[in-house]
Amino acid sequence: MSARDAILSRLRANRPAGDFPLPEVPAFAPLVGDDLVAEFTERLAKMGGRVEAAGGPADPFAPVRHRLNGAAVIASAVPELSGNRDLATVRKPGDLADVDVAVVRARFGVAETGSVLFTEGDLIVNSVAYLAQHLIVLLDPADLVVNIQAAYRRPEFGQAAYAVLHTGPSATADIEGVLIHGAQGVRSLTVLLLPRGVLPRGAQEA
Amino acid sequence: MSADDLTPRQTEDVLHREVRAPSDESERGPGGERLQHAEAASKPIRADAPREPQPRGAKVRGNRPIDQAEAAERFLAAPLHQKAHDERLWDVRRKRDVAAHGIPEWEELRELASQIKTHTLTHLDHYLEQFEAAAKANGVHVHWAEDGAAHNRIVLDILKKHGAKSLVKSKSMLTEECGFRHFMAANDIAVIETDLGERIQQLDEEEPSHVVMPAVHKTRLDVAEVFARTLGTDPDNDDAHYLAESQRETTRPLILQADAGLTGCNFAIAETGTVVTCTNEGNADLSGNVPPLQIHSIGIEKLIPKVEHLGVFIRLLSRSALGSPITQYTSHFRGPRAGTEMHMVLVDNGRSERLAMEEFWTSLKCIRCGACMNTCPVYRRSGGLSYGATYSGPIGLIIDPTFNKRKYSTLPFSSTMNGSCTNVCPVKINIHEQIFAWRKVLAEEHRIPLLKQGMMKAAGAVLSRPAAYRAAIQTADSALRVLPRFAVYNPANTWGKKREMPHAPRQSFHAWYRQNRMKKETDA
Numbered sequence A: 001m002s003a004r005d006a007i008l009s010r011l012r013a014n015r016p017a018g019d020f021p022l023p024e025v026p027a028f029a030p031l032v033g034d035d036l037v038a039e040f041t042e043r044l045a046k047m048g049g050r051v052e053a054a055g056g057p058a059d060p061f062a063p064v065r066h067r068l069n070g071a072a073v074i075a076s077a078v079p080e081l082s083g084n085r086d087l088a089t090v091r092k093p094g095d096l097a098d099v100d101v102a103v104v105r106a107r108f109g110v111a112e113t114g115s116v117l118f119t120e121g122d123l124i125v126n127s128v129a130y131l132a133q134h135l136i137v138l139l140d141p142a143d144l145v146v147n148i149q150a151a152y153r154r155p156e157f158g159q160a161a162y163a164v165l166h167t168g169p170s171a172t173a174d175i176e177g178v179l180i181h182g183a184q185g186v187r188s189l190t191v192l193l194l195p196r197g198v199l200p201r202g203a204q205e206a
Numbered sequence B: 001m002s003a004d005d006l007t008p009r010q011t012e013d014v015l016h017r018e019v020r021a022p023s024d025e026s027e028r029g030p031g032g033e034r035l036q037h038a039e040a041a042s043k044p045i046r047a048d049a050p051r052e053p054q055p056r057g058a059k060v061r062g063n064r065p066i067d068q069a070e071a072a073e074r075f076l077a078a079p080l081h082q083k084a085h086d087e088r089l090w091d092v093r094r095k096r097d098v099a100a101h102g103i104p105e106w107e108e109l110r111e112l113a114s115q116i117k118t119h120t121l122t123h124l125d126h127y128l129e130q131f132e133a134a135a136k137a138n139g140v141h142v143h144w145a146e147d148g149a150a151h152n153r154i155v156l157d158i159l160k161k162h163g164a165k166s167l168v169k170s171k172s173m174l175t176e177e178c179g180f181r182h183f184m185a186a187n188d189i190a191v192i193e194t195d196l197g198e199r200i201q202q203l204d205e206e207e208p209s210h211v212v213m214p215a216v217h218k219t220r221l222d223v224a225e226v227f228a229r230t231l232g233t234d235p236d237n238d239d240a241h242y243l244a245e246s247q248r249e250t251t252r253p254l255i256l257q258a259d260a261g262l263t264g265c266n267f268a269i270a271e272t273g274t275v276v277t278c279t280n281e282g283n284a285d286l287s288g289n290v291p292p293l294q295i296h297s298i299g300i301e302k303l304i305p306k307v308e309h310l311g312v313f314i315r316l317l318s319r320s321a322l323g324s325p326i327t328q329y330t331s332h333f334r335g336p337r338a339g340t341e342m343h344m345v346l347v348d349n350g351r352s353e354r355l356a357m358e359e360f361w362t363s364l365k366c367i368r369c370g371a372c373m374n375t376c377p378v379y380r381r382s383g384g385l386s387y388g389a390t391y392s393g394p395i396g397l398i399i400d401p402t403f404n405k406r407k408y409s410t411l412p413f414s415s416t417m418n419g420s421c422t423n424v425c426p427v428k429i430n431i432h433e434q435i436f437a438w439r440k441v442l443a444e445e446h447r448i449p450l451l452k453q454g455m456m457k458a459a460g461a462v463l464s465r466p467a468a469y470r471a472a473i474q475t476a477d478s479a480l481r482v483l484p485r486f487a488v489y490n491p492a493n494t495w496g497k498k499r500e501m502p503h504a505p506r507q508s509f510h511a512w513y514r515q516n517r518m519k520k521e522t523d524a
């Protein structure tokens, strides 16, 4: 008998007596107020992230300009900004180890937790969201859902090969409870509130 | 600021003033406020110099029963370690309370989580078949392992087929259970742990002492010593940022060069064939997204039916574990990256047999949050390594004997039976009742010394009457902050030898909880 069949038949033979129906999960009332942007901002801050409103039409990236200016290698997965590392031509994921700043767009955000979601399509190369030193995330305020329950109703979880919720930067407190950002992944995560489809005039040079 | 400068409000949360650190190095938020997410302590806790040698875990001698009390003695004999450990875990437990109270439907969520798990476990054959079909449709290679040895062989086989010689992995209790690292070392495969705590433990050749915080029993001085010895860091620099950064810098090249990556699994969704991992460091995502070959090891009890059920568990897990609303990363691996292979290994290793144990099968609901460990006065004062088993603390007491009845026959006695573990468990496992049931089983099979049999009879008498049990605890000055007196001064108890109890509160858990909770509600 194969391992598979042995395991399955033991599970059938050992099934506990009794009726154990699958419960209905009720729709829980949101724990956040109506101002989802404010709630999202407050909660992400508690998780170590930052939220910035986009700059004016001349430079929507103004609030993160200092970060971009200080970066030697910028990998952009968004049309709003052209970096100097083309994600479409990366040979292997590890080649992105020298990226200083990655710019990506979130599919949606979750107000209750301050999370943002990416799929493999949004990241182009998944590893960029972890190997980069800093992550800048574009989020359309219209793409905020109220809570985790609403997030899991989104279709991405049944469609994407990879879907990930980021809630702040990489963190650890494994040494005496001292909180440290940039444990293995990004050292900072900044969300820039920028609606989709607002392409700045010309290409935004980094 | 020194401990003496603390306001009365702050001191009331301090168990051991000796480990209250004068300075604070934790990260700050945009407004300069102290951040407390992930496994961060809510206040600085520090075991100060002079350096005290780290107490080591239980002596494991083949199949011989583990003497947890002996190892605990040695932990207690290292007061700096013991106090920092106690303080740190009690702090996490308090953070958990605050997080739980922030959600009005908390109790409803626990009940739902429990019912979803019991339903899935009693229909596990069906959900595993569904999971397998979905995963295969997603282009995933699915493997089945009857035990830990089979799991290791399957993974080695996959690695050999790809000519892989090195593997980076994220934290997984299942692979600890399988003795994965030791097996791979014997087969010339370099395994590199990428979780900081787990990496510390790997470099020190020690097992993890806690399911969520593997190195929580170590002080920064211990870590500095391990890193100086293994990574060549400055032995006199015990700055936590320096140590963490040194680990990042030395691990990153290993991640980039690795031939394969492996993660464990927090939840596996039958409907979609998805493996879900929850980490704070993003190391599961590095393990899964950087190397050219990707493997996920899954305990078969991790199944849940649908994506909609995941929300219930995500809301419970990190709050119960660390008092944080969610982990930094919640990752859903469903299919391979273009041009690479993804393998999933479904591992039984005793789980299907446990399902047949009438009194103990519900322990399979466990989501490994560690809340029962953080709240347990015995665990906090003895350290996870004193249990000499993969799983320590209350959950360990009830599942370790299913792996080896003789070796772990004494563990169910390492409990004061205060019931707090059951109260905090997010999936409502009746942990303390199962601990008692194990004592009975082991006594009937004459696997325990007579001394402990007498102790058990006394416990049995009060436990059969819940009201009497509570009264017994009350009069014994029991509370969770410190070991209850009846456990300490009862001469029949191995826990009762010459332990000095600081400021034992005159409250039982129930009284304490009622008061504490009411206080919080009025505070809010």
Ligand code: SF4
Pocket: B365, B366, B367, B368, B369, B370, B371, B372, B373, B395, B421, B424, B425, B426, B427, B428, B429, B431
């Ligand atoms: S038994 Fe419950 S409290 Fe303990 S680790 Fe498992 S889920 Fe958490």
